[in-house]
């Protein structure tokens with residue numbers, strides 16, 4: 001049959017099961033957009049291409065399926081870059097399709113020509129430049145296969161305009177995918193398993209470090225079985241949250257820079273660390289030279305290039321976590337470790353991290369209260385999509401995720417502006433789920449234009465803006481490490497109520513704790529997207545905190561006499577508010593390495 | 595001099611007179627960090643952009659490539675790269691793993707500790723008038739280099755061999771005046787009957803661990 005390249009593109013996408021794409025049209029991708037009308041595809045028109053990539057990403061993280069973003073050449077493609085890098089650092093499977101100038105014009109600095117495959121090469125798992133209609137079908141199939149298999153990641157396909165326009169004789173490509181250089185079956189050998197079993201059975205003070213690999217590998221059941229058979233406590237990475245239930249008695253909580261103090265302490269005192277699909281990011285290790293000095297280390301990962309990249313390990317087990325755990329469970333002896341668990345319980349006793357939850361209601365609205373109440377009032381399957389900053393860390397600390405894929409957050413790249421578009425993407429992947437956006441006043445303003453996308457699509461989200469009048473996380477670093485010199489961190493917000501209304505959406509302002517539950521209920525029961533502006537304490541900080549480059553157990557704790565300054569008035573002129581005197585003396589560590 | 599018989603170890607420890615920066619690097623204080631020259635042989639798909647993907651991997655980590663060569667193989671559509679880089683054992687394993695991750699890379703082998711033939715080819719243009727010419731030609735003979743171009747004022751020598759054999763020739767030619775020189779970089783092939791399998795059934799993910807030296 002005769003088909004134009006543009007038609008082949010949609011036929012190939014449809015065969016991959018795609019029914020929704022997020023994008024923005026333009027000259028070089030126009031043939032593809034024109035052909036789209038003849039296929040059963042829902043196109044979500046974004047307000048900025050960064051949003052398209054984040055939506056594809058949110059779609060992927062909420063469902064485990066590949067998300068698709070589409071953009072034109074030049075500025076359309078470069079606008080995708082932040083979203084692609086976000087997906088790369090968090091191993092999220094997306095496919096981005098960009099238009100490119102006609103092949104004959106490549107290299108001539110043609111209108112809206114940029115070298116997109118060159119620009120995105122280091123931030124994609126793989127990318128393609130397609131100049132012939134004949135190659136579109138096979139390329140799409142390969143792209144989807146690469147994006148979702150092994151360690152997932154973003155793949156970009158740049159298609160020249162002439163390839164979209166050319167008409168060819170076309171038969172759907174049904175041959176098996178042949179990618180001889182792409183192997184996802186690299187594996188460990190028997191001796192490595194034996195070595196691991198020996199360490200596991202011998203360990204007195206083991207800690208499991210569970211990362212996003214648990215979720216990608218759908219290994220929740222195996223982790224549970226492993227944990228219960230070995231009675232090993234589990235520490236979670238940010239991206240791992242939800243992969244192992246927070247409510248399980250052996251789940252210690254989050255590790256790392258803003259992790260629970262007892263978790264970091266347990267890691268530092270462990271004699272064995274078992275990494276389940278996590279990559280020893282600097283945010284979880286602190287100072288590498290002093291990281292878990294007495295622990296032997298076993299690292300399970302599907303990506304061989306992760307083993308001993310940051311932390312030199314004793315055994316690397318390369319493979320799909322689910323399969324690797326099955327082998328380990330079958331071979332290990334299983335035992336009880338009451339002494340070690342009691343010891344960790346003892347550590348919890350001294351920890352101050354939860355203080356904020358027990359603080360009396362004195363008129364302050366603490367972000368932690370908002371998130372704690374949100375958690376209490378929403379169900380286990382609620383999806384929370386966060387932005388980046390203090391609110392993100394409070395979410396991780398106070399919202400207890402019990403199910404995989406219920407927390408969607410930009411971890412590796414820490415991309416502000418991620419939350420709203422990612423939540424829109426999640427909405428299309430999970431039409432029935434309750435979805436909450438938790439964003440800071442800074443990050444929300446970065447991609448707030450996507451509210452208009454919500455309105456145009458008529459979709460329902462619940463949006464909680466944790467409005468502290470600051471780029472809070474940066475302000476916190478300035479408070480701790482730069483003598484409270486708040487350079488460029490006070491930020492003005494628009495009237496979010498009016499902003500919501502301007503988009504035909506609902507809005508609310510909340511400034512006391514007593515109002516939180518009602519606001520949450522109102523948002524949930526409203527049929528339209530609801531923006532709730534939570535006017536929280538302005539100069540609160542995330543505790544505990546391991547300063548960048550410090551040893552993992554050197555944590556800054558919430559000041560003892562529980563800093564409760566007089567309530568700050570809530571008004572729109574916040575950015576001009578003079579800087580308050582220190583609420584307490586915080587150890588001047590002087591460390592700010594990153 | 596029989597450079598052909600030298601194995602990898604010898605070449606890396608006894609190499610040249612240590613006068614050039616190039617040689618100094620090998621014998622210097624970094625030996626304490628147990629860094630050595632690693633030779634990787636990579637089979638890659640012969641497609642546009644593949645070389646860029648490979649070099650990018652070194653560039654972004656600020657690793658310096660000592661030598662890189664690419665050429666066709668006995669199989670159509672497959673090229674072979676020889677990459678030489680100074681690294682400790684763990685870094686070398688990571689480089690190998692990252693090369694492997696590239697979709698267009700079929701096979702990577704670190705042949706550093708295998709018995710391996712290493713060859714470099716060089717063209718050297720030397721100032722040589724009628725008076726000097728016999729001396730240069732005599733030297734060429736000793737090194738088994740070939741004279742491939744002659745003018746009244748110059749000679750071009752072609753030499754194939756290990757890096758240090760070539761360096762040896764360069765050193766003795768220096769006093770005559772080297773007009774220009776070009777080297778191909780190292781190509782490598784393991785000794786023995788076996789080739790490097792491009793599409794093996796099982797690949798053990800060789801990862802660096804504390805057990806490594």
Ligand SMILES: Cc1ncc(C[n+]2csc(CCOP(=O)(O)OP(=O)(O)O)c2C)c(N)n1
Pocket residue numbers: 387388389390391392414415416417439440441442443444466468470471472473474
């Ligand atoms: C795109 C981008 N720019 C800058 C940063 C650096 N940064 C990290 S957190 C943060 C402050 C975020 O402020 P806000 O969104 O108000 O959240 P808060 O910390 O106050 O909860 C900034 C500027 C970033 N992560 N991403």
Ligand SMILES: [Mg+2]
Pocket residue numbers: 389440441442466467468469470471472
């Ligand atoms: Mg803020």
